[in-house]
Amino acid sequence: MALKRVCCMFYFIAFLWWSQWNGVFAYGAECRAATTSSRRRQLLERVSQVTASTFLLNQPSFALSPEEAEKAYDTYASTYNDLDGGQAASALGIETARAMLISQARGDVLEIGAGTGLNLDKYAADRITSLTLVDISPGMLREAEAKLAEAKILKSVPVKFIQADATSDLVRRFGTQSFDTVVDTFSLCVFGNEGTKRSLNEMRQVVKSTGRVLLLENSRSTNPLLGLYQDGTANVAAAVGGKGCVYNQDVGRLILESGMKIMKEEDYAVGLFRSYVCEARST
Numbered sequence: 001m002a003l004k005r006v007c008c009m010f011y012f013i014a015f016l017w018w019s020q021w022n023g024v025f026a027y028g029a030e031c032r033a034a035t036t037s038s039r040r041r042q043l044l045e046r047v048s049q050v051t052a053s054t055f056l057l058n059q060p061s062f063a064l065s066p067e068e069a070e071k072a073y074d075t076y077a078s079t080y081n082d083l084d085g086g087q088a089a090s091a092l093g094i095e096t097a098r099a100m101l102i103s104q105a106r107g108d109v110l111e112i113g114a115g116t117g118l119n120l121d122k123y124a125a126d127r128i129t130s131l132t133l134v135d136i137s138p139g140m141l142r143e144a145e146a147k148l149a150e151a152k153i154l155k156s157v158p159v160k161f162i163q164a165d166a167t168s169d170l171v172r173r174f175g176t177q178s179f180d181t182v183v184d185t186f187s188l189c190v191f192g193n194e195g196t197k198r199s200l201n202e203m204r205q206v207v208k209s210t211g212r213v214l215l216l217e218n219s220r221s222t223n224p225l226l227g228l229y230q231d232g233t234a235n236v237a238a239a240v241g242g243k244g245c246v247y248n249q250d251v252g253r254l255i256l257e258s259g260m261k262i263m264k265e266e267d268y269a270v271g272l273f274r275s276y277v278c279e280a281r282s283t
Ligand SMILES: C[S@@+](CC[C@H](N)C(=O)[O-])C[C@H]1O[C@@H](n2cnc3c(N)ncnc32)[C@H](O)[C@@H]1O
Pocket: 065, 066, 069, 070, 073, 084, 112, 113, 114, 115, 116, 117, 118, 134, 135, 136, 137, 140, 164, 165, 166, 167, 184, 185, 186, 187, 190, 191, 243, 245
């Protein structure tokens, strides 16, 4: 019992650091990069609107539009690896969770919201035949391209980098039943619930009926106190430094509503993160 409490406290502190304090630095960078006073005013307005809607109007779900995400993530790109791929992420078990999930990818693989390529070294090169990385932010994709070149990994695999909106543009670009595996890690929380529904619908169509959708996502904790903390802070944290990520999403429900079947689900860090192995068909 005491050990469980210590673990919860440890995860809470690591989670705060990973999801919020490091994000506050990113928010600071965004404000510093806002060279015009009107851009600074826009950032301040965003924070005050979200704070008001959370505490006064009790409105759920802050979300970044694809256009906002493109601008914001271009700003975060150069520091993203240190913050989101750093020691707090390892302490939370995120590196292990990534490795366990991504090593299951097979055949032709599509990774959406691929970011700076934190998953690139987790793919089993001898099991994948191609890798297509999609992101809305050219800045994030440039970091991923640099990582691939520097790390000298996946040499034998053709890799493509494509700027596209994963909430609306996958079927149009790639056609239905085009990939053996579709991957996403930590992007659904940025799309908001409506964007997530659209993106899951796109993923369900571009994956082959024999294929798998592999997801590793932020989720509401199984610990009731942590869950309440997440509910109370999710919108504000997303706006102030959380890089638009609303971290209390009910991803399991959204997957089932999309018509996909969850074959395997795993909890990490008292349920602050969950991985899902899904099949496109629910029957
Ligand atoms: C929290 S980051 C996750 C990055 C990476 N998957 C990881 O695990 O570190 C969210 C990513 O989603 C991308 N993104 C946001 N909205 C998007 C959209 N509508 N379509 C495609 N990518 C999007 C962002 O640019 C960013 O790279």
